Amino acid sequence: MPSPPRLVTVTSDNVEDACALRVRPDQDGLVKPVAWSLAQAYASPETAWPRLIVDDERIVGFVMAFLDVRFHPGEPDDRPRSGLWRLDIAAGQQTRGYGRFAVEAVNDELRRRGQTRTTVSYVPGEHGPERFYRKLGFRATGELSGDQVVAELELTDGSARIRIPARSSRQVECGRPGLSASRGNSLVTAATATASAGRASGWSSRSR
Numbered sequence: 001m002p003s004p005p006r007l008v009t010v011t012s013d014n015v016e017d018a019c020a021l022r023v024r025p026d027q028d029g030l031v032k033p034v035a036w037s038l039a040q041a042y043a044s045p046e047t048a049w050p051r052l053i054v055d056d057e058r059i060v061g062f063v064m065a066f067l068d069v070r071f072h073p074g075e076p077d078d079r080p081r082s083g084l085w086r087l088d089i090a091a092g093q094q095t096r097g098y099g100r101f102a103v104e105a106v107n108d109e110l111r112r113r114g115q116t117r118t119t120v121s122y123v124p125g126e127h128g129p130e131r132f133y134r135k136l137g138f139r140a141t142g143e144l145s146g147d148q149v150v151a152e153l154e155l156t157d158g159s160a161r162i163r164i165p166a167r168s169s170r171q172v173e174c175g176r177p178g179l180s181a182s183r184g185n186s187l188v189t190a191a192t193a194t195a196s197a198g199r200a201s202g203w204s205s206r207s208r
């Protein structure tokens with residue numbers, strides 16, 4: 001029986017392989033390169049939660065969560081959000097369930113931190129990830145972040161986890177090259193927590 005994929009931290013041993021990860025050429029405009037994401041994680045360690053998606057010792061993808069980001073600071077109904085900042089599945093590894101695994105692993109991490117909702121923003125259009133996120137239950141909120149669609153998923157079973165208090169602010173851009181939120185994203189961030197490996201709640205032993 002195949003073992004499930006897992007999330008691992010980026011280390012000096014795997015960082016070069018991580019930076020070599022590529023999505024399909026026609027998807028290059030949808031997401032920043034991994035090296036760019038890791039630079040942002042380096043600059044915002046309390047906000048970013050970057051992980052490699054590894055299966056059978058192969059790096060098959062990269063995911064980075066954001067933690068407690070305010071999309072519209074200063075607006076009365078604004079709230080800190082957490083969710084998917086980056087998700088890249090390697091060109092030859094797509095449609096095998098790794099994207100779903102990574103989203104579910106991030107959801108688990110957010111539940112562990114006491115969150116009840118996951119947010120993502122993505123480039124709309126035929127070749128973008130909209131149908132992928134819809135399939136996983138995300139629904140558009142009606143907001144735009146720059147020219148990206150904002151969508152959210154309610155997380156169930158989040159009540160038992162301990163909330164990590166917010167403690168600082170930063171700036172972030174979401175999604176694809178050059179994008180920033182329409183009204184500027186400032187962040188209210190969570191304390192840096194030792195990140196545990198994500199766990200696939202829905203991983204099945206489909207052909208990989």
Ligand SMILES: CC(C)(COP(=O)(O)OP(=O)(O)OC[C@H]1O[C@@H](n2cnc3c(N)ncnc32)[C@H](O)[C@@H]1OP(=O)(O)O)[C@@H](O)C(=O)NCCC(=O)NCCS
Nearest residue numbers: 027030087088089094095096097098099100122129131132
């Ligand atoms: C979008 C992406 C992350 C999906 O990852 P993946 O590993 O190929 O997706 P999965 O195999 O886990 O698919 C999960 C489900 O979504 C469906 N799905 C995935 N991509 C889809 C698409 N483009 N259109 C419609 N359905 C899609 C799958 O068929 C699967 O459905 P099933 O469970 O009924 O079989 C991947 O294609 C990718 O890295 N794209 C380029 C970068 C990008 O757009 N990232 C998102 C930035 S916000």
